[in-house]
Amino acid sequence: MKSLILGTAALALTASMGLADTVRLGTEGAYAPWNFVNDAGEIDGFERELGDELCKRAELTCEWVKNDWDSIIPNLVSGNYDTIIAGMSITDERDEVIDFTQPYTPPDPSAYVAQSADVDLASGVIAAQATTIQAAFVAEQGWTLVEFSTPEETVAAVRNGEADAVLADKSFLDSVVGDDLVMLERTEALGGGVGMGFRESDAELRGTFDAAIQTMKDDGSLNELIAKWEVSSQW
Known part of the structure; x- marks a missing residue:
C-alpha cells in the first residue's frame, strides 16, 4: 500500500507540470490483440484500453494516431505524434534512438x-x-x-x-x-518486455506515463488487463 500511495503522489505531481496539451499516441493498428482497427474504424485492443487508462490517471487529454510499423520510430522522432504504444519490445538498438518507459508487459514468447x-x-x-x-x-x-x-x-x-x-x-x-x-x-525469448517509446527530449512526458504504469502495476489493474486480452504473462 505504501508503494501505491507514493506512486500516485508522484504521478499527480508530474502530471501537474505543464503537460496540458493533447498527447498523441502512435500505434500500428494491425497487431491484434495488442492493437487493431475494429469494425467501427477505431483503434482497439489491449493497448487502446491501456493507453486510455494511462491518460486518465495522468489527467492528460490524448488522441490516437495510426502509423505503419516500418516508419513508426522515424515519425515519432519527427514529431508526428508524442509516444509509441504499439507492442514495441524494448531493445538496446531502439534505446539508442528513443527512450522507453518501464515495460508494461513482460517479454511475450x-x-x-x-x-x-x-x-x-x-x-x-x-x-x-x-x-x-x-x-x-x-x-x-x-x-x-x-x-x-x-x-x-x-x-x-x-x-x-x-x-x-x-x-x-x-x-x-x-x-x-x-x-x-x-x-x-x-x-x-526475445526483447526486454514491451514499453512506451518517447523522443529523448521528452523526459518529463515519459516520466508521467512511467508513473502511471507503476500505479497500474501496484493496484493490480495492469495484470487484469493483460489477462483480459491474453497478450503475455502477468507481473
Whole structure:
C-alpha cells in the first residue's frame, strides 16, 4: 500500500507540470490483440484500453494516431505524434534512438507457425515483420529471412508457400492457427518486455506515463488487463 500511495503522489505531481496539451499516441493498428482497427474504424485492443487508462490517471487529454510499423520510430522522432504504444519490445538498438518507459508487459514468447509441424527452420525460409526483434533473430541465426511490412503479410506468405514458417509474438499467432496452420513447439525469448517509446527530449512526458504504469502495476489493474486480452504473462 505504501508503494501505491507514493506512486500516485508522484504521478499527480508530474502530471501537474505543464503537460496540458493533447498527447498523441502512435500505434500500428494491425497487431491484434495488442492493437487493431475494429469494425467501427477505431483503434482497439489491449493497448487502446491501456493507453486510455494511462491518460486518465495522468489527467492528460490524448488522441490516437495510426502509423505503419516500418516508419513508426522515424515519425515519432519527427514529431508526428508524442509516444509509441504499439507492442514495441524494448531493445538496446531502439534505446539508442528513443527512450522507453518501464515495460508494461513482460517479454511475450515468440513462436513459429507453419503448414507442417516437421518444418526445418534452419534450412527453410522464415517470414517476419520488418524491423522487429523476430526479424533480427532470424538474421542472427543465419537462416533465410523474408521480411514484410505487416504481420498479416507474414502469415499469408506461409499460406501461399512463399515462406516455410513465420516467427512473431505468440499472442498474435494464437489468432491465426487453424486447419491450415500449426504452431511449432519451439519458442524464443526475445526483447526486454514491451514499453512506451518517447523522443529523448521528452523526459518529463515519459516520466508521467512511467508513473502511471507503476500505479497500474501496484493496484493490480495492469495484470487484469493483460489477462483480459491474453497478450503475455502477468507481473
